[in-house]
Amino acid sequence: MANHLQHETSPYLLQHADNPVDWYPWGDEAFEVARKQDKPVLLSIGYSACHWCHVMAHESFEDPKTAAYMNQHFVAIKVDREERPDVDDIYMQATLAFNRGQGGWPMTVFLTPDAHPFHAGTYYPPEPRYGMPSFRQVMEAVVDVFRNKRDEVEQTGRGIIAELSRELIGSPEGADLLTTDLLDDAADALIRRADPVHGGLTRDKPKFPNPVNLEYLLRFHHATGSEPALQVVLLALRKMADGGLNDQLGGGFHRYSVDERWLVPHFEKMLYDNALLARVYLHAFQISGDLFFREVAEDTLDFILREMTSPAGGFYSAQDADSEGEEGKFYVWTLPELREALEGVAEHLDALLVYWGVSAAGNFEGRNILHVADMLERVAVRHGLTVERMREDVAAAKTVLFTLRKRRVPPARDEKILAAWNGMTLAALAEAARVLGRDDYREAAVRSASFLLREMTTSDGRLWRTHKDGTSKINGYLEDYAHVIDGLLELYMTTFETRWFAEAQRLADTVLAHFRADEGGFYDTSDDHDALVMRPRSLQDSVMPSGSAQMVYNLLRLTGWTGETRYEDAALGVYRTLGAALGEYPMAFGMMLIGADLTLRRPVEIALVGDPAQPEIGAMLRVVREPYRPRALVALSPGNAGPDAIPALLRGRTLRDGSPAAYVCENFVCAAPVTSSAALAAQLNRAAPERGLMAGR
Numbered sequence: 001m002a003n004h005l006q007h008e009t010s011p012y013l014l015q016h017a018d019n020p021v022d023w024y025p026w027g028d029e030a031f032e033v034a035r036k037q038d039k040p041v042l043l044s045i046g047y048s049a050c051h052w053c054h055v056m057a058h059e060s061f062e063d064p065k066t067a068a069y070m071n072q073h074f075v076a077i078k079v080d081r082e083e084r085p086d087v088d089d090i091y092m093q094a095t096l097a098f099n100r101g102q103g104g105w106p107m108t109v110f111l112t113p114d115a116h117p118f119h120a121g122t123y124y125p126p127e128p129r130y131g132m133p134s135f136r137q138v139m140e141a142v143v144d145v146f147r148n149k150r151d152e153v154e155q156t157g158r159g160i161i162a163e164l165s166r167e168l169i170g171s172p173e174g175a176d177l178l179t180t181d182l183l184d185d186a187a188d189a190l191i192r193r194a195d196p197v198h199g200g201l202t203r204d205k206p207k208f209p210n211p212v213n214l215e216y217l218l219r220f221h222h223a224t225g226s227e228p229a230l231q232v233v234l235l236a237l238r239k240m241a242d243g244g245l246n247d248q249l250g251g252g253f254h255r256y257s258v259d260e261r262w263l264v265p266h267f268e269k270m271l272y273d274n275a276l277l278a279r280v281y282l283h284a285f286q287i288s289g290d291l292f293f294r295e296v297a298e299d300t301l302d303f304i305l306r307e308m309t310s311p312a313g314g315f316y317s318a319q320d321a322d323s324e325g326e327e328g329k330f331y332v333w334t335l336p337e338l339r340e341a342l343e344g345v346a347e348h349l350d351a352l353l354v355y356w357g358v359s360a361a362g363n364f365e366g367r368n369i370l371h372v373a374d375m376l377e378r379v380a381v382r383h384g385l386t387v388e389r390m391r392e393d394v395a396a397a398k399t400v401l402f403t404l405r406k407r408r409v410p411p412a413r414d415e416k417i418l419a420a421w422n423g424m425t426l427a428a429l430a431e432a433a434r435v436l437g438r439d440d441y442r443e444a445a446v447r448s449a450s451f452l453l454r455e456m457t458t459s460d461g462r463l464w465r466t467h468k469d470g471t472s473k474i475n476g477y478l479e480d481y482a483h484v485i486d487g488l489l490e491l492y493m494t495t496f497e498t499r500w501f502a503e504a505q506r507l508a509d510t511v512l513a514h515f516r517a518d519e520g521g522f523y524d525t526s527d528d529h530d531a532l533v534m535r536p537r538s539l540q541d542s543v544m545p546s547g548s549a550q551m552v553y554n555l556l557r558l559t560g561w562t563g564e565t566r567y568e569d570a571a572l573g574v575y576r577t578l579g580a581a582l583g584e585y586p587m588a589f590g591m592m593l594i595g596a597d598l599t600l601r602r603p604v605e606i607a608l609v610g611d612p613a614q615p616e617i618g619a620m621l622r623v624v625r626e627p628y629r630p631r632a633l634v635a636l637s638p639g640n641a642g643p644d645a646i647p648a649l650l651r652g653r654t655l656r657d658g659s660p661a662a663y664v665c666e667n668f669v670c671a672a673p674v675t676s677s678a679a680l681a682a683q684l685n686r687a688a689p690e691r692g693l694m695a696g697r
Contacts, residue, residue: 020067034113041111049268049318116157186586199239212590242372251299275424286628313447314417332367346393351383419480426487479547520573549591560603610660619677
């Protein structure tokens with residue numbers, strides 16, 4: 001008989017709805033049962049694409065004897081970490097505290113009936129192995145201590161929450177710590193830790209892409225001309241794209257690499273990784289002009305449109321690591337499989353096998369993860385092929401293998417739609433649409449924004465966190481608002497339809513009303529969110545930018561578009577809560593550093609007046625869009641703008657003698673308007689980032 005998860009919408013929770021464990025979803029009902037029965041709570045947190053979550057589910061949660069013990073001695077709660085990042089954050093912090101900084105998913109936390117954690121771990125095997133106790137041994141020990149050392153349990157639970165609840169508040173002068181020296185030191189620290197051989201911002205394994213920190217280094221290069229910063233980014237991006245981390249046939253990046261070479265991935269594909277990485281590759285193309293980076297950006301976004309897009313326009317969350325119960329099975333090939341598939345496709349099959357690093361032994365459990373093992377040009381020369389013919393053979397082989405792979409059983413797809421992750425994808429598509437001139441990306445971005453505002457917005461204009469099968473639920477978190485706002489602002493700069501800007505500003509005002517802390521900064525949950533043992537407040541980035549950091553960036557940009565200093569004041573309040581941590585731990589604060597860069601070097605505000613269909617306005621837009629201009633805030637009015645124009649940057653901006661005009665400003669102080677794309681380019685190129693546009697005026 002199905003347990004209490006049967007009416008949930010999360011695919012992860014529904015995977016456990018038929019377990020013999022009497023799972024409850026997170027909520028008052030479960031804790032009320034725990035209090036009445038005086039039982040500890042066994043909280044299990046995971047997500048649908050998590051390989052080890054599936055392993056523990058199969059080994060333990062599907063086992064009748066294990067389930068019987070759990071049901072007898074615990075009230076069991078299952079949480080999808082992607083639906084409830086607030087719950088995940090609190091209890092991950094507790095898990096890290098209990099385990100000397102070690103944590104992960106599945107997360108297993110034991111709570112008192114009032115939700116205080118007193119013991120925590122991650123995956124537990126069904127039998128003792130690798131120095132780990134069995135899951136049954138852990139549960140028996142927890143039951144014993146809960147029964148016989150209750151005072152100690154209660155004290156531990158209250159103590160850990162008290163410790164986690166201590167706010168990281170800097171001095172009132174915390175915002176004054178923001179200097180260009182801090183930006184220099186942060187960039188130097190990131191460059192020093194980079195892997196000069198395999199690329200990436202760490203030399204250890206496992207390796208994560210860290211797209212936000214790579215973005216910061218690109219901005220640092222743009223502002224200072226630092227060649228080391230640029231080379232660190234370009235090497236990382238090329239190595240990741242050539243490795244098994246990147247799906248060589250279908251596009252899209254897996255979550256991380258288990259080795260230092262980006263060869264063997266953890267095979268799940270997450271929407272947020274691909275949205276963030278697509279933007280970094282796009283920016284690398286803008287800076288370098290290298291078509292390789294453009295191709296990777298497009299392959300990644302095309303993967304999202306092809307495999308992760310709902311009919312209504314939202315974007316699904318993830319693809320599983322497993323297929324047919326086996327990690328990576330969908331993506332890997334034996335040598336005989338490849339020879340049979342590609343016989344007659346390529347002039348020299350052996351050249352393809354060398355290019356993709358294929359061998360009889362394989363590189364993953366006897367099979368082959370396709371990756372670029374050697375330069376295409378070098379492989380071509382060694383096999384007597386022209387480079388052009390080698391490229392043709394690779395393209396033809398990819399088409400054949402991708403078609404064959406579609407006949408396999410695909411990984412499961414988590415079809416819940418999360419506001420934050422959709423906001424990231426909206427932003428990526430909108431920016432790529434205007435930089436690359438891709439109408440399909442623009443259309444997908446418009447559909448995405450329409451979906452978010454139609455299906456994931458409450459009747460009073462608030463955001464929902466999650467949507468599936470026609471149902472939206474759970475109050476939106478700070479990260480949901482922050483990333484949706486970012487997406488809407490990017491879409492405004494692509495279409496110049498004022499409704500997108502107006503909605504972004506309205507949502508920003510909602511954040512100020514419901515998430516702001518009295519002493520500055522933001523909570524992760526709104527003031528009317530359901531109560532937890534503490535109100536989480538995350539400042540550090542994880543694999544995604546923190547909600548606070550993304551919100552800082554949004555507010556600073558809104559200041560430039562609107563001239564309303566209340567947005568900048570709220571942003572600087574976040575830096576006050578950070579104190580010196582920003583400079584001490586740059587790897588944890590990439591998005592905060594991006595905001596600091598914008599604060600110190602100031603946005604460049606560009607107001608265009610004229611019909612976009614006119615050739616000169618089109619030329620001006622190319623000047624603004626084609627190069628990498630990370631501090632540019634662009635607004636456009638098709639004709640003379642009145643006093644109520646949205647955004648306020650446009651107010652009073654007019655045509656010049658009937659001709660299109662461009663006004664380049666900083667802090668609403670503008671240089672003389674220009675009427676040609678050449679003059680606009682000259683004006684923008686004179687704006688030295690480290691000095692500001694108006695320096696010396």
